[in-house]
Amino acid sequence: MAERLTPRRITTDYAIPPGETLAEILETRGMSQAEFSRRTARPLKTINEIVKGKVAITSGTAIQFERVLGLSATFWNDLETNYREDLARIDERKELEKQVEWLKVFPVREMRRYGLIKEVRDKVVQLAELLSFFGVSSPEAWKRQWAVNTAQFRQSTAFEVSETALAVWLRWGEVDATEIQCEPFDEKKFRAVLGEARALTMEDPEVFVPALRDLCARAGVAVVFTPELPKTRVSGATRWLSADKAVIQLSLRYKRDDTLWFSFFHEAAHILLHSRRRGHLDTDQGRGSATPQEETQANRFASDCLIPPDDYQRIASSHGDNPAIIGRFAREIGIAPGIVVGRLQYDGLIGWNSPSGRLRRTLRWAEQENPT
Numbered sequence: 179m180a181e182r183l184t185p186r187r188i189t190t191d192y193a194i195p196p197g198e199t200l201a202e203i204l205e206t207r208g209m210s211q212a213e214f215s216r217r218t219a220r221p222l223k224t225i226n227e228i229v230k231g232k233v234a235i236t237s238g239t240a241i242q243f244e245r246v247l248g249l250s251a252t253f254w255n256d257l258e259t260n261y262r263e264d265l266a267r268i269d270e271r272k273e274l275e276k277q278v279e280w281l282k283v284f285p286v287r288e289m290r291r292y293g294l295i296k297e298v299r300d301k302v303v304q305l306a307e308l309l310s311f312f313g314v315s316s317p318e319a320w321k322r323q324w325a326v327n328t329a330q331f332r333q334s335t336a337f338e339v340s341e342t343a344l345a346v347w348l349r350w351g352e353v354d355a356t357e358i359q360c361e362p363f364d365e366k367k368f369r370a371v372l373g374e375a376r377a378l379t380m381e382d383p384e385v386f387v388p389a390l391r392d393l394c395a396r397a398g399v400a401v402v403f404t405p406e407l408p409k410t411r412v413s414g415a416t417r418w419l420s421a422d423k424a425v426i427q428l429s430l431r432y433k434r435d436d437t438l439w440f441s442f443f444h445e446a447a448h449i450l451l452h453s454r455r456r457g458h459l460d461t462d463q464g465r466g467s468a469t470p471q472e473e474t475q476a477n478r479f480a481s482d483c484l485i486p487p488d489d490y491q492r493i494a495s496s497h498g499d500n501p502a503i504i505g506r507f508a509r510e511i512g513i514a515p516g517i518v519v520g521r522l523q524y525d526g527l528i529g530w531n532s533p534s535g536r537l538r539r540t541l542r543w544a545e546q547e548n549p550t
Contacts, residue, residue, distance in 0.1 A: 191268060191271070192264070192268075193261055193264035193265045193268060194261065194264075195229075195230070195231025195261050196228070196231075196235055196254060196257035196258050196261055197228045197229035197230060197231050198229070198231075199257055200228060200229055200243070201229045203247060203249070207247075211225050211226060211229065214246065217246045218239075218242045218243065218246055219242070220239065220242065231261070234258055234262070235254050235255070235257070235258040237251070237255060239254075240252075240254035240255045240258070271302055273316070274302045274305050274306060275302055277305065277316075277317050278301040278302060278304075278305055280305065280317050281301060281304060281305055281308065283340075283342045284308060284342045284343070284346060285340075285342075285343050285346060285407050285408055285409075286304065286308070288407050288408060289308075289311070289346060292350075292405065294311055294346070294350060295307040295308060295311055311346075311349065312324060312345070312349055313349075324345045324349070325341070325345075339409055339410050339411055339412070340408070340409035340410065343407045343408055343409045343410050344410050344412065344459075346407055347404060347406070347407050347410050347412060347427075347429075348415065348427070348457075350404050351402045351404045351415070351425065351427035352419070352425070354400075354402040354404070355400035355402050355419060355423075355425040355427070356400075356419065358391065358395055358400040358401075358402070359395065360394075360395045360396075360398050360399065360400055360423050361395065361396050361397065361398055362398050362422035362423075363397065363398025363399065363421075363422045363423060363424055364397050364398055365450060367396065367397035367398070368394070368397035368398065368399055368446070368449070368450065369450065370397075371393045371394055371396070371397045371399075372443065372446055372483055374393055375390060375393060375394075375442070375443075376483070376484065376512060376513055377512055377513075378390055379435060379439050379484075379513050379514040379517055380512075380513070380514045382541075383541050383542065383543060387403060390442075394426070398422055398423055398424060399423075399424045399425070399426060399446075399449065400419070400423065400424070400425050400426070401425075401426045401428070401442075402425065402426070402427050402428070403428050403429075403430060403543070404427055404428070404429060404430070405429070405430045405543075406429045406430055406431040410429070411431070412429050412431070412459060412460070413428070413429050413431060413432065413437075413441045413460045414426065414427060414428045414429060414441040414442070414444065414445045414459075414460050415427045415445070415457060415458065415459040415460070416445045416448045416449050416457060416458045417456075417457035417458070418454045424449045426442065426445045426446065426449065427445075428441055428442060428445070429441075430543045433540050433541050433542070433543070434516065434520070434538050434539070434540060434541070435514050435516040435517060435538060435539040435541055436514075436516045436517045436519065436520025436521070436538055437520065438541060439484065439514070439517055440480050440481075440484065440517070440520070441460065442480075443479065443480035443483045443484060444460060444476045444477060444479070444480040445458070445460070445476075446479070446480075446483075447475060447476035447479035447480060448472070448476055450479075451472070451475055451476070451479065452472050452475075452476075458472070460473075481521065484513060484517050484521070485511065485513065485517070485518065485521055486511070489507075489511050490521070492507075493507045493518060493522070494522070494525070494527055499522075499527075499528040499529070499532050499533075499534055500534065501515075501533055501534045501536070501537055504518050504519060504522075504534050504537060505537065508537075514539065515537040516537050516538035516539045518537075519532075519534050519535060519537045519538050520538060522534075523535070
């Protein structure tokens with residue numbers, strides 16, 4: 179992910195009015211406020227109130243100060259701007275101090291672990307980091323943006339997760355997807371990409387992850403792999419960042435090649451077959467935001483893309499519980515043998531403890547094992 183910066187000067191608890199600097203300069207030069215008011219053609223009362231911080235230095239006043247004192251108008255304007263900003267940050271800090279308990283409902287420790295936010299002792303600063311991560315100005319703004327945004331993924335009453343953890347996971351994917359440069363979405367190109375992606379199932383993550391991202395980006399789809407966060411139990415999600423850019427976000431929850439690739443093709447189906455108006459999210463138990471009909475369509479689409487129906491009938495009608503036969507079949511159709519095993523096991527044609535199960539590969543993810 180791109181580096182996230184701590185909100186500037188959020189710890190400010192004092193503000194120095196530019197009038198203090200003006201008073202020091204006048205004293206150093208031996209010039210009284212009365213003389214200075216005459217030289218600037220400003221009322222003495224105005225000069226006195228500027229010194230006390232009661233009146234702001236305007237752009238016109240800054241130019242007059244420049245002519246009298248030889249210090250640029252930019253210097254005075256910057257002093258005024260910084261002072262007003264510091265006052266605003268003091269007020270902001272007071273408001274955030276009232277809401278630091280809000281941090282407790284987020285997976286802050288995991289967010290720090292993965293570098294999504296920086297670890298700081300000051301809870302107000304930590305809260306500001308959290309808000310910056312979500313791109314909102316306050317907890318109330320978060321509720322307006324992300325409570326609604328997250329809710330669109332949670333149409334099923336059977337799907338119970340932490341709303342805040344899910345929001346973090348989705349935002350993480352959104353930020354990563356934004357950083358991926360994509361061509362405008364092209365359905366024909368994306369369908370062709372899915373054909374090429376089958377061959378990547380035989381590769382290791384260090385090969386297929388960048389290759390899959392590049393292929394899909396050419397068709398207008400950003401693919402991101404996001405580690406699972408506590409209480410999300412999510413396998414994948416899709417949504418549209420814009421009219422011509424879609425996102426497939428895959429969890430690192432599953433470490434088997436058959437489940438990972440099925441999830442990818444399942445999410446691809448949501449992009450090609452279903453509404454763009456809301457996001458689709460899938461859980462580890464096959465439940466999510468899609469309707470039963472949409473889930474059935476996505477499952478069938480993924481199954482048929484990975485193993486074409488005619489080919490599947492051929493292996494399903496043979497003595498499939500044989501590693502050698504399965505391995506040879508997988509090579510013939512150009513797909514990882516673990517995917518064939520997973521399909522046969524899911525359909526009950528071979529047992530979960532079958533010797534063929536060793537063909538299912540365990541994937542190792544650098545993102546999950548070595549977070550920043």
